[in-house]
Amino acid sequence: MVAGRVKAAMGFHHSSPRAPNSPAPHAEEHTRTPARVPPPPSPAASKASAFARSLGAYFPRSASAQVQPARAPPEVAGLLRAIEQLQERESRLRVQLLEQKILKETVAIVPFLEAELAAKSSELERYRESAVRLESENLRLCAELDAAVLEATCRKQRIVQMEKEMAELRKQQEALADDCCSSSASVSVEHRESSVAAAANTASLAPLQPPPFVSKSSFPASPASSSSSSASSSTSTSPTNSGSSSSCTSPVPRTRVPELSKLPPIPPPPPPRPPLVSSSPPSSLGVCGSAGAPPPPPPPPPSRRTVSRACSPSKSGSCVRRVPEVVEFYHSLMRRESKRDGGSGGDQPNGGGAAATRDMIGEIENRSAHLLAIRSDVERQGDLIRFLIKEVEAAAFAGIEDVVAFVKWLDDELSRLVDERAVLKHFEWPEQKADALREAAFGYRDLKKLEGEAASFRDDARLPCAAALKKMQALFEKLEHGVYDLARVRDSAASRYARFKIPSKWMQDAGIVSQIKFQSVKLARKYLERVSSELEAIKVGPDEEELMLQGVRFAFRVHQFANGFDVDTMRAFQELKEKASMCHFQRQRQNQRLRQQTLVART
Known part of the structure; x- marks a missing residue:
């Protein structure tokens, strides 16, 4: 009994430090059973419970006897919160992983996009330069057109003014002619004398004229007679000149008609x-002395x-x-x-x-x-x-x-004549046959010159490829135009040449045309060889396909023009074809390698 009291006392004393922890179970119990209202405690029961608490501090109960039902719910809530946090973290990590994948794919695509952007920017710059150049050329052409229009209007005005001046001069000339007719009666005697002197001069010069075909021995005897005739003509014309000058001392237009009338004695x-x-x-004498012409x-x-x-x-x-x-x-x-x-x-x-x-x-x-x-x-x-x-x-x-x-x-x-057309109009000149002869000679000479130019063409390795190819293409276009122009006028010209006994066999395909076509085939071989050498220098690049297409187009044009190739040109074409297939294979391999690199970068 004494021991029980001691325990109670001890429990009473040790209950005070645990007091703050005790309300939690009671609070939990109150929360669990809110509807139960405890009865009011009696005084004896309160004393017993206080004594028991004082003893329980010194003599605790066993662990099996203690019941702690309130600790389970906080652990479940914490676990739920941890699960939610882990799920949220997992979603964030997934988002970050997806962002990393997108970033890797973007980084892999960036070089291609940069290359495409650079190509587009360079192309845009070229278009801008071409637009500026075309605009400047357009301005220049507009200025030239304005200048040409202005010049045409000035010429029209000048022509109109000249016509007016010519009409005025005609009127003045008619008036002067009337005045000269009135004064011509006074100088008729001088005109007759001058005409007689001119007839004497021509009569003295006529025996001295050599026959159409003479020997060289006839020329030495002519100087004396010619000198005498010239002296007589000078002596005969001197009085007439003095007479005309004395009779016509008025203005220059009045003396023009007498001067023109005295033209025959002038040498x-x-x-x-x-x-x-x-x-x-x-x-001419040498040719006349020969036996055959x-x-x-x-x-x-x-x-x-x-x-x-x-x-x-x-x-x-x-x-x-x-x-x-x-x-x-x-x-x-x-x-x-x-x-x-x-x-x-x-x-x-x-x-x-x-x-x-x-x-x-x-x-x-x-x-x-x-x-x-x-x-x-x-x-x-x-x-x-x-x-x-x-x-x-x-x-x-x-x-x-x-x-x-x-x-x-x-x-x-x-070419000895002063004006060929003006002189030949006074004779029955066979103009049609002469023109046909000149047309045939000039046409053949032009084609022969083209053929010689193509035969002597040499490809200069020091020139850039574009300039050399352009030069060869221009030469081929000249050959092509020459042959096509001849074919266009061949039928009409052949009938006209046959009428004038001019040979026209050279105009057929077996004549100069075949030689020109053969030279065009040689030119195509040089063109293909230059393209092949340029492809070897380029290896693999953006200009390779365009250059190859240019060479094939030129080869096709020449093949259609010349109706085929020779052995050397065919060999050059085969080499170009093999290089084209090899370059195509290398380009395919490079594209496959780029695709593989892209797939690796994506994964």
């Missing part, structure tokens, strides 16, 4: 080409122009010194096209008043001098032109080379 102007004139008589017809016989060689050295030198610039001017006019003959007065200054009148008078004087020179050629070169007419009409050839030689000789002979 003729020198020929356009003095070297040809000096060399023509010996050549060569395929080109012989040069013409010496005409009246040889009489001028018989004059004295002093007078002939003075004649040559008189007109060197005029000879050059006439020669340049003869070389130009006939369409430009009437446009010499278009560049005259557009002055007004007396200046424009003086310019028009000078132009009329130049025209008059030109017409006088043409008239002189008609009179003095009549024998030559009639001889050329006979040669052209009787010309018949066996080959086109003979036609080329004949046309060259004919042009050399006609």
Whole structure:
């Protein structure tokens, strides 16, 4: 009993430190059974419980006797919270893993996207440059068009003004002609004397003219007689000149008609080409002395122009010194096209008043001098032109080379004339046959020149590939256009040539055309060899496919044009084909390697 009291006392004393922990079970019990209301404790029971608590502090119960039902729920809640945290962390990790995968795929695609972007940017830059270039060219063409329109309007205005001035000058000339007619009665005696003197001069010069084909021994006897005739002509013309100068001391237009009337006694102007004139008589004499004529017809016989060689050295030198610039001017006019003959007065200054009148008078004087020179050629070169007419009409050839030689000789002979068309209009010139001969000769010569240019072409390895290929392509286009132009006019030209006895066999496919096609095949071989060497230098690159396609296109064009290839060109084409297949295989392998790298980067 004493022991029980001691335990109670001890439990009472030790119950105070555990007091803070005890309310938790009681609170849990209250939470578990909220509906139960405890009865009010009695005083005796409260004392007993206090004593028991005091003893329980010193004598605790066994573990089996203690019941702790309130600790299980906090552990379950903590586990649930941990599970939720783990699930949330797992979802975050999955999102991070997916982001990492997307980042890896993006990093693998970035080089391709950068390369594509660089290519597009370079292409865009090229397009911009081409647009700027085209815009500048468009502006330049617009400026040229405006300048051309302005020039055309200026020319029209100038033509209208010149027509007005010409009409005024015609009126003035008619008035001057009326005045000259009134004054011509006073100088009729001088005109008759001058005409008599001119007839005497021509009569004295006629016996001195050599026959069409003479020997060299007939020329030394001519200088004395020619000198005497020239002296007589000078003595006979001196009084007429003095008379005309005394009778016509008024303005220059009034004296122009008497001067033109006294033109026959004036010595003729020198020929356009003095070297040809000096060399023509010996050549003509040599050809006349030969037994048989060569395929080109012989040069013409010496005409009246040889009489001028018989004059004295002093007078002939003075004649040559008189007109060197005029000879050059006439020669340049003869070389130009006939369409430009009437446009010499278009560049005259557009002055007004007396200046424009003086310019028009000078132009009329130049025209008059030109017409006088043409008239002189008609009179003095009549024998030559009639001889050329006979040669052209009787010309018949066996080959086109003979036609080329004949046309060259004919042009050399006609180049002596001041104005070929203007002089030949006064004769029955076979213009159609002469034009056909020239057309055939020039056509054959142009094709022969093209064939020679293609045969002598050499590929320069120092040039860049693009420039070399462009040069070869331009040469082939020239060959192609030449052959196509010949084929277009072949039928009509062949019928016309047959009528004039001109050979036309060279125009067929077996003639010069076959040689041109063979040279185009050789050109294709050089083109393919250059493309093959460039492909070897490029290895594998973006320009490889374009270069290969360019070579194949050119080879196809030449093949269609020439109807096939030779052995060397076919070998070059086969080499290009093998290199093309090899490059295609290498490109496929490279694409497969890139795909594999892309798949590895994605995984």
